[in-house]
Amino acid sequence: MTPPPLSVVEEGQGQGNVSLVPSPASLESRNGSGLKERNYMGLSDCSSVDSTAISSLSEENKSSMNLKATELTLGLPGSRLPDWDGSNQGKLDEKPLFPLLPSKDSAAASSVKNVVSGNKRGFSDAMDGFSEVKNAPFTEGNWMFTGTGSDTESAQPGSQGKFTLNAGVNSTISSRTTSLNLGVKSVSGNGHSGVDSAMLNEIVPSKGHERPGGGNGNGNGNGNQPAAKAQVVGWPPIRSYRKNTLATTSKNNDEVDGKPGSGALFVKVSMDGAPYLRKVDLRAYTTYQDLSSALEKMFSCFTIGQCGSHGAPGRESLSESKLRDLLHGSEFVLTYEDKDGDWMLVGDVPWDMFIDSCKRLRIMKGSDAIGLAPRAMEKSRSRN
Amino acid sequence: MPALMAFSFPEDVMEHIFTFIDSDKDRNSVSLVCKSWYEIERWSRRRVFIGNCYAASPRIVIRRFPEVRSLSLKGKPHFADFNLVPEGWGACVDPWISAMAEAYPTLEELRLKRMVVTDEGLELISRAFKNFRVLVLSSCEGFTTDGLGAIAANCRNLRELDLRECEVDDRCGHWLSCFPETCTSLVSLNFACLDGEVSFPALERLVGRCTNLKTLRLNRAVPLEKLPNLLKRAPQLVDLGTGSFSVDLYPELSSNLLGAVTGCKELKSLSGFWDVTPACLPSIYPVCSGITSLNLSYATIRRPDFVKLVSQCHNLHQLWVLDYIEDSGLAAVASSCKDLKELRVFPSYINDAEQNFQLTERGLVSVSEGCPKLRSVLYFCHQMSNEALFTIARNSPNMTRFRLCIIEPHTPDYLTQQSLDAGFGAIVQHCKGLQRLSLSGLLTDRVFEYIGNYGKKLEMLSVAFAGESDLGLHHVLSGCPSLRKLEIRDCPFGDKALLANAAKLETMRSLWMSSCSVTLGACKLLGQKMPRLNVEVIDERGSPESLPDDCLVERLYAYRTVAGPRFDMPSFVWTVDEESNSRPS
Numbered sequence: 001m002t003p004p005p006l007s008v009v010e011e012g013q014g015q016g017n018v019s020l021v022p023s024p025a026s027l028e029s030r031n032g033s034g035l036k037e038r039n040y041m042g043l044s045d046c047s048s049v050d051s052t053a054i055s056s057l058s059e060e061n062k063s064s065m066n067l068k069a070t071e072l073t074l075g076l077p078g079s080r081l082p083d084w085d086g087s088n089q090g091k092l093d094e095k096p097l098f099p100l101l102p103s104k105d106s107a108a109a110s111s112v113k114n115v116v117s118g119n120k121r122g123f124s125d126a127m128d129g130f131s132e133v134k135n136a137p138f139t140e141g142n143w144m145f146t147g148t149g150s151d152t153e154s155a156q157p158g159s160q161g162k163f164t165l166n167a168g169v170n171s172t173i174s175s176r177t178t179s180l181n182l183g184v185k186s187v188s189g190n191g192h193s194g195v196d197s198a199m200l201n202e203i204v205p206s207k208g209h210e211r212p213g214g215g216n217g218n219g220n221g222n223g224n225q226p227a228a229k230a231q232v233v234g235w236p237p238i239r240s241y242r243k244n245t246l247a248t249t250s251k252n253n254d255e256v257d258g259k260p261g262s263g264a265l266f267v268k269v270s271m272d273g274a275p276y277l278r279k280v281d282l283r284a285y286t287t288y289q290d291l292s293s294a295l296e297k298m299f300s301c302f303t304i305g306q307c308g309s310h311g312a313p314g315r316e317s318l319s320e321s322k323l324r325d326l327l328h329g330s331e332f333v334l335t336y337e338d339k340d341g342d343w344m345l346v347g348d349v350p351w352d353m354f355i356d357s358c359k360r361l362r363i364m365k366g367s368d369a370i371g372l373a374p375r376a377m378e379k380s381r382s383r384n
Numbered sequence: 385m386p387a388l389m390a391f392s393f394p395e396d397v398m399e400h401i402f403t404f405i406d407s408d409k410d411r412n413s414v415s416l417v418c419k420s421w422y423e424i425e426r427w428s429r430r431r432v433f434i435g436n437c438y439a440a441s442p443r444i445v446i447r448r449f450p451e452v453r454s455l456s457l458k459g460k461p462h463f464a465d466f467n468l469v470p471e472g473w474g475a476c477v478d479p480w481i482s483a484m485a486e487a488y489p490t491l492e493e494l495r496l497k498r499m500v501v502t503d504e505g506l507e508l509i510s511r512a513f514k515n516f517r518v519l520v521l522s523s524c525e526g527f528t529t530d531g532l533g534a535i536a537a538n539c540r541n542l543r544e545l546d547l548r549e550c551e552v553d554d555r556c557g558h559w560l561s562c563f564p565e566t567c568t569s570l571v572s573l574n575f576a577c578l579d580g581e582v583s584f585p586a587l588e589r590l591v592g593r594c595t596n597l598k599t600l601r602l603n604r605a606v607p608l609e610k611l612p613n614l615l616k617r618a619p620q621l622v623d624l625g626t627g628s629f630s631v632d633l634y635p636e637l638s639s640n641l642l643g644a645v646t647g648c649k650e651l652k653s654l655s656g657f658w659d660v661t662p663a664c665l666p667s668i669y670p671v672c673s674g675i676t677s678l679n680l681s682y683a684t685i686r687r688p689d690f691v692k693l694v695s696q697c698h699n700l701h702q703l704w705v706l707d708y709i710e711d712s713g714l715a716a717v718a719s720s721c722k723d724l725k726e727l728r729v730f731p732s733y734i735n736d737a738e739q740n741f742q743l744t745e746r747g748l749v750s751v752s753e754g755c756p757k758l759r760s761v762l763y764f765c766h767q768m769s770n771e772a773l774f775t776i777a778r779n780s781p782n783m784t785r786f787r788l789c790i791i792e793p794h795t796p797d798y799l800t801q802q803s804l805d806a807g808f809g810a811i812v813q814h815c816k817g818l819q820r821l822s823l824s825g826l827l828t829d830r831v832f833e834y835i836g837n838y839g840k841k842l843e844m845l846s847v848a849f850a851g852e853s854d855l856g857l858h859h860v861l862s863g864c865p866s867l868r869k870l871e872i873r874d875c876p877f878g879d880k881a882l883l884a885n886a887a888k889l890e891t892m893r894s895l896w897m898s899s900c901s902v903t904l905g906a907c908k909l910l911g912q913k914m915p916r917l918n919v920e921v922i923d924e925r926g927s928p929e930s931l932p933d934d935c936l937v938e939r940l941y942a943y944r945t946v947a948g949p950r951f952d953m954p955s956f957v958w959t960v961d962e963e964s965n966s967r968p969s
Contacts, residue, residue, distance in 0.1 A: 234466030234873070235848065236731065236764060236791045237822075239523075241549045241577065245658070245682055246732060268471070277471040 442483035459499035485512035506531030510538035554580035601625025615644035626656035655679035672696035714747030718754025773807025787822035793849035809834030836863025861885035879906035905933030
């Protein structure tokens with residue numbers, strides 16, 4: 001389960017908890033001759049896999065990893081795995097479609113070494129603790145995963161054997177039978193009642209909003225979006241090219257109920273002095289106010305940089321107001337390039353007209369924007 | 385082969401033999417036999433494909449292969465398509481062009497994907513390579529139509545100019561008119577992604593004099609009225625992308641169009657259809673029975689019109705549509721297109737919560753039932769069930785690419801509310817040749833165990849909003865012997881799985897992880913332990929020096945390379961290792 005990012009700090013990760021043994025045996029065997037092809041040019045794929053070699057090797061691995069207990073059982077939900085709710089068993093009266101080897105319920109005691117994840121231990125301490133692990137061949141899996149974690153997991157019923165989450169406490173690990181195989185098997189068993197789904201579903205909006213620096217791309221701070229369907233950047237995975245094209249398609253097509261809100265319209269936004277551009281979906285907003293507050297959030301991290309402080313998440317509110325001041329003051333001005341290629345001040349024309357003609361946005365230094373005002377007035381006069 | 389025999393073949397005979405060896409894989413094997421063969425092979429290699437432009441450098445490539453005629457390069461990671469890679473990350477092709485301008489004066493072909501191309505680069509191509517023939521730019525950006533004008537004007541023997549979904553600054557100039565009147569060599573012209581108008585007379589003349597033109601893909605700005613004239617000048621066309629397909633069809637135009645289309649007896653592929661109005665569709669009925677590829681993914685036609693169209697397309701191999709056609713539209717596909725190999729169904733309203741039409745998992749199931757040759761699927765929908773996935777897996781054991789996107793993250797099986805682990809597990813188990821897989825919906829670590837175990841041929845895996853712990857990532861990295869590309873977003877995968885499987889990364893092209901639980905410290909350790917990997921941290925918050933080691937990185941992109949750390953990184957990208965956070969000096 002995904003904890004909010006900050007809690008991971010407790011685990012003291014990255015201190016060499018695991019072994020790094022190069023060239024695991026299973027990979028060597030692919031090039032039976034021992035020749036090591038280096039495919040850095042992408043010139044050939046190492047796909048000449050000797051399948052029998054691999055499967056026998058993986059079986060070997062399995063036994064040494066004690067994974068017999070986790071032979072996959074792809075029955076229908078609830079048919080073989082005793083821990084599942086099976087609340088829908090009534091609906092599914094077919095035989096299991098893909099029975100494999102029967103699952104074993106026994107929690108095989110494993111040869112799992114006690115890998116601890118220290119809580120801010122010194123690097124050498126951590127390494128000493130794993131020296132056994134480090135020297136073990138990669139494939140034997142003598143290490144354990146202690147998942148990153150929130151405490152909610154431990155509240156699960158029947159969590160014996162479930163992958164436990166270590167909130168930085170060393171000793172708890174050895175006491176639980178959290179071997180690799182058990183974790184795998186029962187995770188799926190206990191897995192998915194509504195509790196988990198709810199937990200997971202909660203995570204989505206938080207991921208969308210908590211990202212420091214305001215994320216990139218879409219403005220997540222838009223008040224018009226219902227909270228449950230917060231816009232996640234880059235999801236669903238559709239290219240902007242397609243999104244933009246479909247947006248104008250739906251507008252033009254009479255057959256289709258071309259609501260103005262449908263589709264998307266991505267334009268690039270740059271800010272003078274900021275390292276890189278972003279893209280915003282203009283259709284996600286309905287007023288200039290929406291757009292400008294989203295931009296404030298998006299670019300607040302750059303203003304932080306300019307002020308010389310580090311972009312820690314907690315300081316977002318401070319910087320937002322500062323940016324707002326900057327934007328509303330004379331320091332920065334929001335401008336856009338219209339279809340004729342002219343740069344105009346944002347805000348002169350009605351919102352719908354603005355969306356129709358805006359090709360890209362630029363947050364300009366106020367001093368550079370002075371020349372725009374007369375031109376903008378002229379243009380709006382000629383339009384009206 | 386005994387060494388004695390090898391020496392008795394003169395080199396030029398070997399070289400001649402090697403010209404029959406095309407595949408990169410075979411050439412690689414050949415080059416490993418002995419030094420002599422290595423040398424002969426490298427001098428005779430004409431085509432080079434580089435899947436990650438930063439895995440090598442121009443100098444290295446040129447040094448090894450001095451006589452290259454065709455180069456293919458891919459730049460940004462795949463997730464750049466979805467705005468996950470900030471602008472300015474890199475992948476500019478100009479250094480390659482400059483280097484090749486000196487080293488490969490006989491370069492003929494350049495194929496780029498997800499790279500930044502500039503007008504200066506295009507101009508240099510047009511002047512430096514006298515025999516330049518093929519330019520294919522997929523998902524590229526950074527250039528304007530001025531650059532295209534240079535290509536048109538200066539490349540005397542241009543055969544292919546193919547712009548696929550590029551972001552081009554259209555200066556509405558007359559780039560197309562820059563093709564000299566003497567140009568007759570075009571075989572393929574695709575400018576569908578451009579916004580602006582081209583000169584229609586120039587286009588008609590160009591099409592008329594290029595008698596070998598096989599592919600012509602127009603952009604939206606070419607109105608339907610212009611199409612008959614173009615088609616009459618190019619009845620040999622095999623691949624047609626229409627412009628805007630909407631007009632009030634007065635009788636003369638209608639018969640004109642119909643006649644022109646009928647005259648194209650070689651047509652195999654149709655695309656375009658922007659702004660399509662149903663009344664115009666019958667004009668393509670004459671060619672339906674012959675076409676093998678149909679792209680209606682920009683055409684918002686409703687089911688009845690679609691069914692009338694598709695039920696005539698008995699020879700279709702490839703079909704791209706919008707979900708607007710609904711399950712029943714796909715049922716029509718299932719009954720009419722028995723040779724279908726590839727299906728892509730795109731969403732038409734991505735920001736719209738209410739769906740007033742019905743596209744569910746049933747559409748895909750019916751296609752898998754009716755089309756036994758189905759191999760490649762990209763499917764966007766709102767609901768899925770394990771049962772449906774079992775059925776699909778059973779019906780389509782020859783599936784090689786399966787990408788399913790359930791639009792709402794973490795959506796469970798809508799019938800059982802369970803995770804979709806079993807369903808996807810069935811796919812990887814039954815489709816033994818599966819090369820590409822994209823997951824979605826509610827998924828635990830279990831699905832990754834299935835994938836790691838059964839995905840023997842899996843080369844590319846895309847994961848989003850799935851899994852529960854490092855175990856999931858570990859399953860994939862410790863299994864999947866053919867894995868080349870792994871891209872992950874918003875999953876609770878962290879340091880342990882990554883570091884435990886560090887060696888695996890060197891057998892892969894690249895790994896992308898964004899919004900996961902990987903710490904900066906782990907990235908540094910990975911970079912330090914694996915000198916042949918570039919471990920890039922892409923992060924807005926500031927230099928790694930200012931952030932603590934236990935802080936989570938926003939994006940990690942790790943790829944193997946023989947070229948060492950790159951020096952064209954923007955300020956928000958760092959190649960990390962323990963000793964020094966290397967940044968361009």
